[in-house]
Amino acid sequence: MNFEFTEEQIMIRQAARDFAKKLEADVIERDTKAEFPTQHVKELSELGFMGMTVDPEYGGGGMDTISYVLAIEEISKVDSSISVIMSVNNSLVCWGIEKFGNAAQKEKYLPDLANGERIGAFLLSEPEAGSDATSQRTTAEDKGDYYLMNGTKNWITNANCGSVYLVIAQTHPEKKHHGINVFIVDKDTPGISLGPHEDKMGMRSSDTHSVMFTDVKVPAENRIGEDGFGFKFAMKVLEVGRIGIAAQALGIAGGAYERALQYSKERKAFGKLLADHQALAFKLADMYVKIENARNLCLKAAWLKDNDKPFGLTSAMAKQYAADIAMEVTTEAVQIHGGYGYVKEYHVERLMREAKLTQIYEGTSEVQKIVISRTILKD
Amino acid sequence: MSKVLIYAENFDGKFKKANFEIVSYGAEIARQTGAEAIVLSIGNVPDEELKQLSVYGASRVLSFNDGRFDALENQAYASVIAQAVEKEGAEIVVFSNSNTSKALAPRVSVKLKAGMVFAATGLPKSIDPFMVPKKVFHGKAFADVVIKSPIKIICLSQNSFGITEDAKAVSIETFVAEIDDTVFKTRVTNVEKATGKILLNDAEIIVSGGRGMKGAENWKPLEDLADILGAATACSRPVSDEGWRPHSEHVGQTGKIVAPNLYFALGISGAIQHLAGVSSSKVIVAVNTDHEAPVFQEADYGIIGDVQKVLPQMVEAFRKFKSEN
Amino acid sequence: MKILVCVSNVPDTTTKIKLSGDMHSVDLANVQWIINPWDELALTRALELKEASEGKIEKVTVMLVGAKSAEPTMRKALAIGADDAVRVDAEPLDAYFVAGQIAGAIKDENYDLVFCGIESSDYNGSAMGSMLSEFMNIPSVSSVSKVEMDDDQIVVNREIAGGFEVVVPELPFVAIVQKGITKEPRIPSMRGIMMARKKPLKVVEASGLEALTEFVKYEPPQPKAACKMIDADNVAELVDLLHNEAKII
Known part of the structure; x- marks a missing residue:
């Protein structure tokens, strides 16, 4: 057993603390106005926090999960609207693609996600199913070269600021959760539209929307893993x-x-x-x-x-x-x-x-x- | 007879209270050690002004004047001071703790292999060993420092000794030093100077505003108060971070450390770092809405109230005072 | 062109200073150590200059005199962006000792510009930078509030009463910098922290130079007398007290 942090972990914690200090000046105002922290997220990206756990091979920081916990903790002491943007990007989107994506997917998406050029969002919740991944109503019909996606996702963090969506959708309803897939979907794909900005109780400056898919064509190569891997992925x-x-x-x-x-x-x-x-x-x-x-x-x-x-x-x-x-x-x-x-x-x-x-x-x-x-x- | 040499810095040919304080201080050390107090002045200072120093106990004033010395060239200035110390055989050298002293005293220290104490807070506690008290951790503690070298340099913290008069017959002597042209290696190409503005470190009164001022647009009465009192203006860190005032005005542990006679903390709650930067002020006046604000623990006089309302009243009250006195 | 930034390792500025029982030392257990704030600003400015110099400034080195326990501070400087670091292995006894050690360690290095912070937040020396310039026998400019690079020249602002002087020193020289030299200290990025692992941190032996001063005893500050409260509607009383009681105006 060893309860001591490494020198590097301490340095990362301090860096996060110093960054968090700067958030304090306008955090109340941003909360009141429910204003997205564009400038702060830019700096968060420049400091490498947006992809801190991603492999350096893809432009990430290559930091361990302990450092990641310390960084999220420090930033959340001041402003969780910022830390949730960072958390979704790092632990859901980047980690998901890095761990389960193929080489082409990793090369195409990870560098931009790791340096904050693009932000990721994770689309699982639905109007009639919160975090219950088994009962997906969003469908992704297999059309050979592409999947045809239809449905609605709810409570999506980074829905507007993000441009790389990881979408969980049902391809084979008869197989229940074994029929679920996960896709990388570019936000500017035709057929995607956003609901209004949710007026939340807290974390008001992170941007949360519902996302509607109407006959969205998702290239087949954007599916992560084998057919039916989506539930396990989630x-x-x-x-x-x-x-x-x-x-x-x-x-x-x-x-x-x-x-x-x-x-x-x-x-x-x-x-x-x-x-x-x-x-x-x-x-x-x-x-x-x-x-x-x-x-x-x-x-x-x-x-x-x-x-x-x-x-x-x-x-x-x-x-x-x-x-x-x-x-x-x-x-x-x-x-x-x-x-x-x-x-x-x-x-x-x-x-x-x-x-x-x-x-x-x-x-x-x-x-x-x-x-x-x-x-x-x-x- | 041993000698104490005091370096008196002039400001456009004039001396300030800080100089009278270090002359008083140097003269007192001279008295205690049976030594002679000599002042060195560099630059063009009229004899009348030089003679003033005798009031505080100097018996000889060495005046060095050379056209090349119009701008501050640290190497050249330090060399003149070192030559004076050597020529006079002085064992103790006294500086103020001004910005110029910070630039010169350390160079003299190296030239003469003389141990130096910066921010000294009083007379030597003993002569053998030569032990001087000083501030450390910005006044959060004090230390006694022993200088082990034959020549000793002390830079005195402003307002830690005071001014004492001890008029002496004084001789004004021209000092000659050999300064090679090759040490003039910095060129001043431009000077931007607002007349009447006072450098924070040299100010005897400082009027300082904090977050309670609420915005850059509210600084006018604060500046008025400073004008009336002949004070410098300053601010706390959040104020300069917000860009309400320039960074050069930031007073505190990570900004400027100041020790004026009178410090007004207006709408400053008094974070530990701020107090550390002003705690050596002789008198602190604090105005704050929160009676629990830490600034009142450090202040001598306090007013609980909204600075926006109190400040205009202060402007009027001090204006009235100045017009009557 | 090469820049040297001298840094010292100091207790965090929020540290409550505790003295040891015998008052002969400061109790530094459980203290969080940081780069002296002025040095950190100097380092940040040095890196900004390097980045804007289009390759003219080849490297920024940080130098520290201290024990091995100061190395985390140096690695932080590397993480912020310094190219390499040198530690003179000795307790920093006084400013004269530190300046002499640094001068000795870099005498064959030919740095064009040396940055030092105007003071240190621990022993409040305010002397190291000027002493170093004297040891190196090169010019120094103190109270520097701005540093720019203009072709191959370095142009600095020196703060004076009511304003500033623009000073162009011959290279090499020592710039002793104060607040305002850059907006805020740079926070190390994840990439910077990762790269710091591989950057060189050289340790050199101290020379035989001896300190000229010695800290022998410490004292806590005297408690202050209670603050005298004045009614907000009676500002005239404040004027009166300052005039007649404090005798300060």
């Missing part, structure tokens, strides 16, 4: 995605905790510092323990992945636990701030709104518990 990719979202939830909790800690040391009530009131000091202690536990789960999931060991169970635990404690910790951080916590200027109400989404997307906390319980009950 499951595998989501295992990795969970690490990113777990790290995000961890960062949200950490950001709220740090603000509450600072505030408790500055603000007085009844003649003494908040920190000197045991009721509040204990809240801080509880927050700290929860965050430490969540961090250990995240890092363990990352370590397992980096060491080519099965990490699906651990990433599900990390995601469920980190998301749930993010909700608890941010709620308590607002409580510690009192009235100030309820206004935007102090950031914690926003972190609380952001935390909520981590319990929902890329598999709700309940879905994670399904994964966990099925795994532990299997033997």
Whole structure:
């Protein structure tokens, strides 16, 4: 066992922290206006965060998953709208193509995705099926040279800013989930249209839309893997995605905790510092323990992945636990701030709104518990 | 008799309070060690101005003047100072901690193999060993430093000693130094200077604005206050980061470290880095809406209120004061 | 053209300074170390100049005097973009010692431009850059707030009261830089961090030069007297206090 970070991991964490510091100036304004952080994403790309886990052969940073967790955590302390853009691009799209795509697909798409020239989106959710990959209504009919795609995808992060879509669609409905495929679809393909920008509770400056496919012709060579590989692909990719979202939830909790800690040391009530009131000091202690536990789960999931060991169970635990404690910790951080916590200027109400989404997307906390319980009950 | 040599920097032929402070300081060391306090001046300074230094305890003033010395050429200036120290056999050399001192004292140190203490905060605590107190970590701690070399250089932190008068009969002497043309290697091609503007490091009063100023467009009353008081304007880091004020005005641990007599922190909450950059100010006045703002822990006088409302009142009050005094 | 950037390894500027029990040293356990902020700006500017020079500036080297424990700071400088790094293996005892060590280590290297930060945020020396220029017997310009390259010349702004002077020094020279020289320090990119693994970090032996000063004792600052509060509607009282009590105006 070794709980120490390498020098490089520490450097990456610091780089992410320094970058996050710069987000603070306009994060409240962007949240209010639900404005896409174009300039920040450009800088995120220039710093190499958008493809930090991609193999250097394709222009990525070649960093391990532990570094990735640290980077997402730091950025999420300040602004999860940014970290979700980065997480979807890295762990769902880039990792999916790199791990399961063929040489031509990798060469065509990965370099642009890794340097942020293009941004990826992952299209799984549907109006009548959230993260349930088995019941896909979107169809991709096999026409020989191409697939004909029809259907609607919902809650798609990076739908507008992104231009490389990974779309999960049903080719052989009779085969149920064994008939599902995954395709790389260029956004400018005729027949693709976007729904309106979703007006969300939190992570308001990431751009989320529904995406409609009407007789979209997807070249056959854009299918990833064997015919019918789509379901397995989605499951595998989501295992990795969970690490990113777990790290995000961890960062949200950490950001709220740090603000509450600072505030408790500055603000007085009844003649003494908040920190000197045991009721509040204990809240801080509880927050700290929860965050430490969540961090250990995240890092363990990352370590397992980096060491080519099965990490699906651990990433599900990390995601469920980190998301749930993010909700608890941010709620308590607002409580510690009192009235100030309820206004935007102090950031914690926003972190609380952001935390909520981590319990929902890329598999709700309940879905994670399904994964966990099925795994532990299997033997 | 041993000697203390004080380098007095002039500003367009005139001396400032900071010079009187280091002359007072050097003269006090001379008194304690039974030495003579000599001042060296470089550049074109009228005798009347040079004589002023005797008020603070200098008994001899060496004046070096050479047409080549109009612009600051560090190598040449340092060479004159080093020659004066050697010729006079001075054992202690005193500088201010101005930007010019930062450029010259270290060179003199190397030339004379003389140990140097920058940002000294008081008189030597002992002569043998020669031990001088100084600020470290921007005033978050102090240290006693022993200088082990035969010649010692001290750069005194502004406002850490004060000005003491001890009028002496003074002789003004022309100093001659051998300076080779080959050390003049930097060329000043242009000077951009707003008259009346005061360099932050040299300012005796600084009026500084923070995030509470709310925007670049609100700086007029702050500038008015600075004008009335003959002060320099400054700002906190978020202000220069936002581009409301130029970076040259950023005061704090990563900007400029200042030690004026009077520092106004207007709408500055007082992050640890900011306070570290101003904590050596003699008097700090803080205006902030938040009575819990850390700046009040460092301030001597505080007003709780919105700087936008308080500042215009301050402008009026100080204007009235200046017109009456 | 070759640029040297001298860096030092200092505690993060937010560090609370703790003194050891006997007051003879600063307790540096658990301190987070960073590149001295002024040095980091200097490095950033050096890299900007190199990138804009169309190959005229061939390399930017960082130099540090310190123990092996300072190497993470140097690798960060490499990750930010320096081409190589040199460490003189010795505790940085004082500015004279550091400057002398650097001058000794680079005497055969012919750097055209040497950057130093105007001060260090730890022992507040403000002396190293000027001392180095004297050891090297080359010109120096202090309080530099801007550095540009104009053909083969380097043009700098030196801050003076109320403005600045434009100074053109003969090469080589030492530029002692302050805030404003570049907008903000550069954050190392993932690619930079990856490449830093392969960049050379040379370690050289210290020379026999001795320090001229020694830090013998530390003290915490004196606690300040409580702040006197004045009513916001009675600003005249502030004027009065500053005049009659503090005697400062």
